[in-house]
Structures are given as C-alpha cells and as structure tokens.
Amino acid sequence: MIKKFLSHFLSPSLSRLLLQPIALVVLLASSVPALAELELTISKTSDDGIPIYIANIPGGATGVIEGDLKRSGRFTIIERSKITNLSAFGGELNGGEYNDITDYIVRGKEHEGGLQVELISTSDNAKTTYTISKNTNPRRVFHKAADKIYEKITREKGAFDTRLAYVTVTNKTSDNRQFRLYVSDSDGHKPQVILTSKQPIMSPAWSPDGKKLAYVSFEDNSSAIYVQDIFTGEKFMLSSREGSNSAPAWSPDGTKVAMSLSFNGSPDIYIVDAKSGDFTRVTTSSAIDTEPSWSGTNSIVFTSDRGGSPQLYQIAATGGKAKRLTFDGKYNSAADIANKKLAFITGNRGAYNVAIKSLSGEGKDFLSNGTLDESPTLSPNGAMVAYTTMKNGENSLAVVSDNSKARQFLTSPVGDIREPAWSPYLNH
Amino acid sequence: MLKVLLRHPGAVLGAIILHLLLGGLFFFSFDWSEKPDLHEAGIPIAIITEGSLETQANSVAEEESAKPSEKQIIKEKQEATDAKEKAEKLEQQKIAEAQKKATAEKKKIAKKQAEAQKKAEAEKQKAALAAAQALKLKKESDNKKRLQLEAKQEEERLEREAAEQEKAIAEREAQRKADEAEKAQAEKAQAEAEAKEQDKKEQTAKLEAEQIEKEKKLAAKKAAEKKAEEKAEKEAERKAQKLAEKKAKDKAKKEAAKKEAAKKRAEEKKQERLAKEKAEKKAAALAAERKKEKEAEEAAERKLAEKRKAEEAERAKAAKEKAEKEAAAKAAAEKAEREKAEALAAKKAEYHRKWQEAQAKKKAEAAAADAKRKSDAEAAARNKSLEKAKYGALVSWGGKIQQHVKRRWHPPPGTKGEQAKVRITISNSGFISSGIQIKSCSGNPEFCASVKEAFERSEPLPRPPSKYNLSKSDRTITFKMD
Structure with a gap:
C-alpha cells in the first residue's frame, strides 16, 4: 500500500529506495526483543541481612557464632527448625536444595581441642573449611570461627575475636567506692579485672598490639596517664604533668600516645612518645581541646569548644590549622575512628546519642536512641560500636552495628559501666 | 417475418428512419425553382408584372451601373454552368453515397434480419429438437408407463386369478371342513346319545341290583326275626313257617323273574354293545371313506395347483421372454444412450476432473496459505508467550539479584x-x-x-x-x- 501510495508521487526507483530503509526499520523493530534491559533499584533501607544457617556444633560454638554474626547487623540467622535433615560435618550436601531458605550453611565439629567449621554456599555449593586451633579461652576459638565466616562472606575482616576494656564503679556514692578496669571478650563474656582503685580510673585506650592499655588514674590524687600490660600487669606512668592529663590515644604504629594536657593553661592536644615520654604540642588554642583520636598515622580528630560549643576538629599530627568536622548541632564530641568511620556523641534537644559518619563525608547516621549515651568505641573493622547507655539509673554496655540493624546489651559485671574501649585485632 | 421484426423494434425503427432519410434526400435533391429550357432567352422578362415596375427599374439601374462585358457574361455563364454541373455532380455524389449508405444499411439490416432469421430458425430448430426430444421422452415415458401399467395389470390379473383360485380352494376347504365338522358333530351327538342310553341302562341295572341286594338283606333280617319269633311262639311258628314258605316261594319266584329280567338285560346290553361295535365299525369305514375322499380331493387340488403352477411358470416364462426381449431392446437402446451419455459423461468428467484439479490446487494453495498463516500466528503467539515467560523469569531473577546485592x-x-x-x-x-x-x-x-x-x-x-x-x-x- 505504501509502495502504491509512493508510486503516485515518486518514480519507481525512488520509491524503492525509500521503501527499503522503511522495511529494514520495520524488520529491525520486529526482531528487537520486547524485553528492555532490566533496571532495578536497591535502597539502603534494608531490614534483612544475609541469611545464614548455623548447624548445631558440639561444645557451644553455635550460640557464640550466631551471636557474633547477628551483632554485626549483616546477617539474618535462620532458625534451626527450618532445616532438619542436614548431614553432619563433612557429609554430602546439595546446597541448591536449601537455596530458597538460606544463602549459607555452617557445619562444624570439635577438632583437637579447637574447632573445624565448613561454610557452604547454597547458590554454587562452594564449600570452605576452616580449622581453628585450641585456645585457653575456648570462646575465642568460636569468635575466630565467626571472624572467618564473616570475612569470607562480607570480604571484611571480622572483629569478634577482640576485646573490650571498660571501667566499672561500684558503691559510687559511698566512701567504699571501687573503680575497676576490666577486660572482656568483645561480646562481654570473660570479664577480667586488670586494675582496681578507690580513685577514679578513666579513659582506657588499647595499644595497637592489643597487649597494653593506657588509662588515666588518680591514684596519686592527681590525674596521670599510665600504660599497663594486660597480661603481666606491669605498668608505667606515661604522663603526670601539672594540670590535667587525660584522654590517651595510641597512634596506629604504637609509638606515640596523643593526649590532652593542660600544663600550659587550657587543655591542648599533645603527642607523647610512648617510650621516652617526650612530647610535642599539636593544638595551641585557648579553648578546651581534648579527646584525641588518631585518623591514620598523620592526623588527629579531637573535641574542641573553640567554636563556642564542643565540636569535632581534625588536625595534622604535627599541628597546624584545625579543620572543623561537625557543624550539625551544638554538641559533638568523643570521636573514635576505625576503618574510615567516625563514631561520636551528638547532642540533640537534651539527648546525647551515638552517631556515625564517614571520615570524609558530611552526613551522619544515628546509632542510638537513649537519653544519655556516652563513650562510643568502634570495633577495628568499623562494623560495630560499643557505648554506654543509661539503663535503670546505671550505665550499661551496649553494642550496635554501624547500620543500626543490630543492638545488644552485653553481660557485664555489677556496677556503673563507663568508657568502653574496643581493642584492635588481636594477633595473639 | 413480422414476428422477427417485432422482436427487434430498434432495427425496425432504424430501417424506417433510414427510409425516411433516403426519401427526404431524394425529394430535396430536386431544384424546384429551375425553369426548364428558358436560360437560352437570357433575361427572364415573362415574369415581370406591372406592380413590380419600380423595383424592376431600380434593379435595372443597378445592373446598368455594373453592367458586365460580353466576355464577362460568357465567363459568368460558363462559371454558372460549371457550378451547376459541380453542384449536380456533388448532389449525385451525395445521392450515390446516400444510396450506398442505404444499401449498406439495407445490407446490414438484411444481414441482421438474416442473422435473426438464422437465429430464429436455429432457435426454432432447437425448439423443434427440444420438442422432438420432449416428445420422444414423453413417448418413452408413456411407453414406459404403458408397459408398467400393462405389467401392473398383468400382475393384478394374475393376483386376482390366484386370489380367486385361492378363494375357491379356501371355500371348498371351508365347505369340506364344515361338512366334516357337521358330520363329526352328528356322530358325536349320536355317540353321546348312545353312551347316554347305555349309562341310563347301566344305572337302571345297578339300581335294580342294589334293590335286590337290599331286599336280600331285608329278607335275611326278617328270617332271623322269624326264627326268633319261632322260638317264642311255636304255634305261630308253624303258621309263620307256612307263610314263610309261601313267601319264600313267592320270593323265589320273584327272584327267578328278576334273574330272568337281569338275563334279559344282559342280553340287551350285549346287543347294544354289538350295535355299538357295529356303529363304530361303520364310523371307521365312513372315516376311511372320508379320508379316501379327502386324499382324492387333495390329490386333485395338488394336481390343480401343479397345473396352475405350470401355467404360471408358462406365463412367467412368456413374460420373462417378453421382458428379456424388451430388456434386450431397451438395453441396446440404453447402451447406445449410455455410450452417448458415457462419452458426454467422460467429456464432462474430464472437464470436471480438470476443474476439480484446479479447484483442488486452489484449495491446496489456499490451505497451504492458511496453514502458513496459522503456523505464523501460532509461532508468533508462541514467541509472545515465551517472551512473556522469559520476561517473568528475568524479573524474578532480577528480584533475587536485587535482594542479594542489597544484603x-x-x-x-x-x-x-x-x-x-x-x-x-x-x-x-x-x-x-x-x-x-x-x-x-x-x-x-x-x-x-x-x-x-x-x-x-x-x-x-x-x-x-x-x-x-x-x-x-x-x-x-x-x-x-x-
């Protein structure tokens, strides 16, 4: 018809010339698949984690591994009743059979005092087996297994086999008040007292090797910074200068300790050599500069009220001009940095909550919703934040995942818990 | 002819118009104003009248003012003659052309008429043929009908005859049966009467015998009574004895009489039995005779039936032969007709076969086109369905990926x-x-x-x-x- 129509106006050759491309276009249009390229949307607001099924492992590993993975906020633990006919460790397993239930299956068995676990991907039936050697603290074996699973799946190092240090105060209103410095597993289990004092103990800070703790003690009736070996109990005083000696923070290489000293008037940030005790001044403002936290080896983030209200600033470890990091709200303090993330306390309408932000970013996410949450400390992989929160008139220890999907209150000894500090990865 | 002309009114009208045209041409071809042989005088003076003098004078004046020379006059005359000749020639040509045209038209009409006549004749012939054929068919049909009627009549006649014969036989048989029944009934009645009589007799004898027995018993009883009485009454005994002897004698007499009667009765009975036996024998003889008669009748009937059958067979044979002859003739005619019909049928069949082939080819082509269309449509539907299913699978897969990455x-x-x-x-x-x-x-x-x-x-x-x-x-x- 088109041809006929065109032939009315055009010569046959010209109409043919015009018709051929039209036919080609029609042909192409008909041969093009009706399916357009898929376009999907992935939102950050996701409630569920990666489904994982932990089979019953003799010796109590199952509960520990499940608790660790759950606390990270990255996993959804599949109820054990969902899979009942699973073969034992090492047995034949067709992952595809369980693909609709879970992404991964974990089986394990005790092995020479340690543990053997296998992680099976149900999508491709890929199996990875880990052998964890025995440890005097069997829970560490389980945490190590959880770390392996976490790392395999998320491609991030696990931080379950780590420790928490914190201070408890008992009888805080009486003369018999007692300050204790505790070290426990990252899940709060196995708490061990490494220091007891009737005088306040404050601001414990882990050395990068996870063997030493620097803390503030008032045992000589004035503030002083000590460094103590958690295994031997040996300690030495790092700084007991006039004025306040507070908020120690180990440099990533473990050679230096940043701290806030006020021997020069107002508290400023100083870096003290961990061996010699020599110091260099970092900040020189007349305001209060405190709570230093290392951001890499060359930079320090600290709290200062130089702007009129406590805010976070960043300054080179060698000093210089500080850069303000927080502008939102009238109170931002207590920064802790790990894996390019910065956890801090932010005040908002009379409430003080834990927030987290990217070190290079500007926005922040709230991680807690208490009225007086304090002392956030990031796990070394930055995936979890431990902090204290007021619960029943006393401070308790809580851990929240960086995506705020998981929150746990840790079991802790009696007393008011203060200033937790998350250890680095343990190499021992 | 008139009918033919009436069938083509257009041609008739055309012919009339043509004739009128020719007549008109003929009529107008004459010059009615021309004066015969007067042109030799030169000037037409004879027609001048007194009333038209002045005009004539004027006219003369004009002529005079343009008076030609003699040469000119001769020339003009010559020219007039030429023109006249030319006009005549032209007129003649026109007439010839018209005549030619008329002739052609006539020829055309004649041709048309001839054609029409031919056509009419052909139609007539065709009609005659059709009539002849119809007549033939009618004749054949009549003949067939007549034959059928004759056959039917013959059949009816035969049926009638057979029915009559059957009826006669049935009547005879019925008569015979009725006679037999009557006879049998009479015999039966006689036998019954005889039997009744015999029974009566027997009953009487029986009754008598019973009476005798009774009397005997009574006599014995009485004798016993008498004996007893003899003992009681000696005197009376003798008297009684005498009386008894007298009575006994009477009784013996009576018994003898009775015996005689019984003997007589037995004789009578014997006589009756003999009579009965005789009657039975007679009846048997009668029955045998009747049987014989019946057999004879049956034989006669069989013979008659055979005769009838033979006649029927003869008739059937004749009818068959006739029918065969007719059938043969008919068959021959039919054969000829059939051959003709077969030839026509073969021709028709050939044409039909070709037509069917063409139709089949067309049909096959259409079916193939239809099948292709259908198959294309099915393939398109299948593709569409597949595409839909594929899209669904893709979306489902996309959802899984979405969730997987999100986590x-x-x-x-x-x-x-x-x-x-x-x-x-x-x-x-x-x-x-x-x-x-x-x-x-x-x-x-x-x-x-x-x-x-x-x-x-x-x-x-x-x-x-x-x-x-x-x-x-x-x-x-x-x-x-x-």
Whole structure:
C-alpha cells in the first residue's frame, strides 16, 4: 500500500529506495526483543541481612557464632527448625536444595581441642573449611570461627575475636567506692579485672598490639596517664604533668600516645612518645581541646569548644590549622575512628546519642536512641560500636552495628559501666 | 417475418428512419425553382408584372451601373454552368453515397434480419429438437408407463386369478371342513346319545341290583326275626313257617323273574354293545371313506395347483421372454444412450476432473496459505508467550539479584540521599563478566566505592534462569542504588 501510495508521487526507483530503509526499520523493530534491559533499584533501607544457617556444633560454638554474626547487623540467622535433615560435618550436601531458605550453611565439629567449621554456599555449593586451633579461652576459638565466616562472606575482616576494656564503679556514692578496669571478650563474656582503685580510673585506650592499655588514674590524687600490660600487669606512668592529663590515644604504629594536657593553661592536644615520654604540642588554642583520636598515622580528630560549643576538629599530627568536622548541632564530641568511620556523641534537644559518619563525608547516621549515651568505641573493622547507655539509673554496655540493624546489651559485671574501649585485632 | 421484426423494434425503427432519410434526400435533391429550357432567352422578362415596375427599374439601374462585358457574361455563364454541373455532380455524389449508405444499411439490416432469421430458425430448430426430444421422452415415458401399467395389470390379473383360485380352494376347504365338522358333530351327538342310553341302562341295572341286594338283606333280617319269633311262639311258628314258605316261594319266584329280567338285560346290553361295535365299525369305514375322499380331493387340488403352477411358470416364462426381449431392446437402446451419455459423461468428467484439479490446487494453495498463516500466528503467539515467560523469569531473577546485592551493600554512614547507577552483565555462572560500570554516582568516593564493593562481594550472583537462552543484553542489568 505504501509502495502504491509512493508510486503516485515518486518514480519507481525512488520509491524503492525509500521503501527499503522503511522495511529494514520495520524488520529491525520486529526482531528487537520486547524485553528492555532490566533496571532495578536497591535502597539502603534494608531490614534483612544475609541469611545464614548455623548447624548445631558440639561444645557451644553455635550460640557464640550466631551471636557474633547477628551483632554485626549483616546477617539474618535462620532458625534451626527450618532445616532438619542436614548431614553432619563433612557429609554430602546439595546446597541448591536449601537455596530458597538460606544463602549459607555452617557445619562444624570439635577438632583437637579447637574447632573445624565448613561454610557452604547454597547458590554454587562452594564449600570452605576452616580449622581453628585450641585456645585457653575456648570462646575465642568460636569468635575466630565467626571472624572467618564473616570475612569470607562480607570480604571484611571480622572483629569478634577482640576485646573490650571498660571501667566499672561500684558503691559510687559511698566512701567504699571501687573503680575497676576490666577486660572482656568483645561480646562481654570473660570479664577480667586488670586494675582496681578507690580513685577514679578513666579513659582506657588499647595499644595497637592489643597487649597494653593506657588509662588515666588518680591514684596519686592527681590525674596521670599510665600504660599497663594486660597480661603481666606491669605498668608505667606515661604522663603526670601539672594540670590535667587525660584522654590517651595510641597512634596506629604504637609509638606515640596523643593526649590532652593542660600544663600550659587550657587543655591542648599533645603527642607523647610512648617510650621516652617526650612530647610535642599539636593544638595551641585557648579553648578546651581534648579527646584525641588518631585518623591514620598523620592526623588527629579531637573535641574542641573553640567554636563556642564542643565540636569535632581534625588536625595534622604535627599541628597546624584545625579543620572543623561537625557543624550539625551544638554538641559533638568523643570521636573514635576505625576503618574510615567516625563514631561520636551528638547532642540533640537534651539527648546525647551515638552517631556515625564517614571520615570524609558530611552526613551522619544515628546509632542510638537513649537519653544519655556516652563513650562510643568502634570495633577495628568499623562494623560495630560499643557505648554506654543509661539503663535503670546505671550505665550499661551496649553494642550496635554501624547500620543500626543490630543492638545488644552485653553481660557485664555489677556496677556503673563507663568508657568502653574496643581493642584492635588481636594477633595473639 | 413480422414476428422477427417485432422482436427487434430498434432495427425496425432504424430501417424506417433510414427510409425516411433516403426519401427526404431524394425529394430535396430536386431544384424546384429551375425553369426548364428558358436560360437560352437570357433575361427572364415573362415574369415581370406591372406592380413590380419600380423595383424592376431600380434593379435595372443597378445592373446598368455594373453592367458586365460580353466576355464577362460568357465567363459568368460558363462559371454558372460549371457550378451547376459541380453542384449536380456533388448532389449525385451525395445521392450515390446516400444510396450506398442505404444499401449498406439495407445490407446490414438484411444481414441482421438474416442473422435473426438464422437465429430464429436455429432457435426454432432447437425448439423443434427440444420438442422432438420432449416428445420422444414423453413417448418413452408413456411407453414406459404403458408397459408398467400393462405389467401392473398383468400382475393384478394374475393376483386376482390366484386370489380367486385361492378363494375357491379356501371355500371348498371351508365347505369340506364344515361338512366334516357337521358330520363329526352328528356322530358325536349320536355317540353321546348312545353312551347316554347305555349309562341310563347301566344305572337302571345297578339300581335294580342294589334293590335286590337290599331286599336280600331285608329278607335275611326278617328270617332271623322269624326264627326268633319261632322260638317264642311255636304255634305261630308253624303258621309263620307256612307263610314263610309261601313267601319264600313267592320270593323265589320273584327272584327267578328278576334273574330272568337281569338275563334279559344282559342280553340287551350285549346287543347294544354289538350295535355299538357295529356303529363304530361303520364310523371307521365312513372315516376311511372320508379320508379316501379327502386324499382324492387333495390329490386333485395338488394336481390343480401343479397345473396352475405350470401355467404360471408358462406365463412367467412368456413374460420373462417378453421382458428379456424388451430388456434386450431397451438395453441396446440404453447402451447406445449410455455410450452417448458415457462419452458426454467422460467429456464432462474430464472437464470436471480438470476443474476439480484446479479447484483442488486452489484449495491446496489456499490451505497451504492458511496453514502458513496459522503456523505464523501460532509461532508468533508462541514467541509472545515465551517472551512473556522469559520476561517473568528475568524479573524474578532480577528480584533475587536485587535482594542479594542489597544484603551485601554497606554504604558508608551519612550518605542518605546519595545515588549511584551501576550496570553489570552477569554470566551464566553468576559472575560479573564485563566489569562493574558505575554509570553515575552522586556521592563521595567512599560511597561510590561501597557501591562497587557491594557487587564485588555479591559474587557469585544468583545465576540466570537456565531455561531460557538469555542473550548478553538480557543478562545486562542497570541498578539504581539509593
């Protein structure tokens, strides 16, 4: 018809010339698949984690591994009743059979005092087996297994086999008040007292090797910074200068300790050599500069009220001009940095909550919703934040995942818990 | 002829008009104003009248003022003659042409008429043929009807005769049966009467015998009574004895008489039995005679039936021969007719076969076209359905990927509102085959890196549905990460 129509106006050759491309276009249009390229949307607001099924492992590993993975906020633990006919460790397993239930299956068995676990991907039936050697603290074996699973799946190092240090105060209103410095597993289990004092103990800070703790003690009736070996109990005083000696923070290489000293008037940030005790001044403002936290080896983030209200600033470890990091709200303090993330306390309408932000970013996410949450400390992989929160008139220890999907209150000894500090990865 | 002409009124009208035209031409071809032989006088003075003198004078004056020379006059005369000749010639030509035209028209009409006549004749012939054929058919039909009627009549006659014969036989048989029944009834009645009589007699004898027995018993009883009385009354005994002897004698007399009567009765009975036997013998003889008669009748009937049968066979044979002859004639005629019909039928069949072949070819072509259309439509529907199913499978697979990646994406904190667009192609084994292409990213490098890391740590992704042979473009997905 088109041809006929065109032939009315055009010569046959010209109409043919015009018709051929039209036919080609029609042909192409008909041969093009009706399916357009898929376009999907992935939102950050996701409630569920990666489904994982932990089979019953003799010796109590199952509960520990499940608790660790759950606390990270990255996993959804599949109820054990969902899979009942699973073969034992090492047995034949067709992952595809369980693909609709879970992404991964974990089986394990005790092995020479340690543990053997296998992680099976149900999508491709890929199996990875880990052998964890025995440890005097069997829970560490389980945490190590959880770390392996976490790392395999998320491609991030696990931080379950780590420790928490914190201070408890008992009888805080009486003369018999007692300050204790505790070290426990990252899940709060196995708490061990490494220091007891009737005088306040404050601001414990882990050395990068996870063997030493620097803390503030008032045992000589004035503030002083000590460094103590958690295994031997040996300690030495790092700084007991006039004025306040507070908020120690180990440099990533473990050679230096940043701290806030006020021997020069107002508290400023100083870096003290961990061996010699020599110091260099970092900040020189007349305001209060405190709570230093290392951001890499060359930079320090600290709290200062130089702007009129406590805010976070960043300054080179060698000093210089500080850069303000927080502008939102009238109170931002207590920064802790790990894996390019910065956890801090932010005040908002009379409430003080834990927030987290990217070190290079500007926005922040709230991680807690208490009225007086304090002392956030990031796990070394930055995936979890431990902090204290007021619960029943006393401070308790809580851990929240960086995506705020998981929150746990840790079991802790009696007393008011203060200033937790998350250890680095343990190499021992 | 008139009928033929009436059938073509157009031709008739055309012919009339043509004739009128020819007549008109003929009529107008004459010059009625021309004066015969007067042109030799030169000037037409004879027609001048007194009333037209002045005009004549004027006219003369004019002529005089333009008076030609003699040469001129001769020339003009010559020219007039030429013109006249020319006109005459032209007129003649016209007449000839008209005549020619008329002739041609006539010829045409004649031809038409001849054709019409021919056609009419042909039609007439055809009609005659048809009439003859119809007549023939009618004759044949009549003949057939007549034959059928005759056959029917013959059949009816035969049937009638047979029915009459059957009726006669049946009547005779019925008569015979009735006679027999009557006879049998009479015999039966006689036998019954005889039997009745015999019974009566027997009953009488029986009664008498019973009476005798009774009397005997009574006499014995009485004798016993008498004996007893003799004992009691001696005197009376003698008297009684005498009386008894007297009575006994009477009784003996009576008994003898009775015996005589019984003997007589027995004789009578014997006589009766003999009579009965005689009657039976007579009846048997009668029955035998009747049987004989019946057999004779039956034989006669059989003979008659055979005769009838023979006659019928004869008739049937004759009818058969006649029918055969007729059939043969008919068959011959039919054969001729059949052959003719067969030839026609063969021709028709050939034509029909060709037509059928053409039709079949057309049909086959149409069917093939239809089948192709149908098959194309089916294929299109199948493709559409497949495409739909494929799309469904793709969407489902996309959903799985979406969830899979979402669970593994850990964007840096504080990146709310930031977006990225990523495009990946997934291999059949679930791995990203052509790299992670960040098409756009509104966030800081850390955010953008987290998007990339999300896909890296999501490998292997849920595998594409293996049921469908997905192309690379099918396996290419764009993700909006917000």
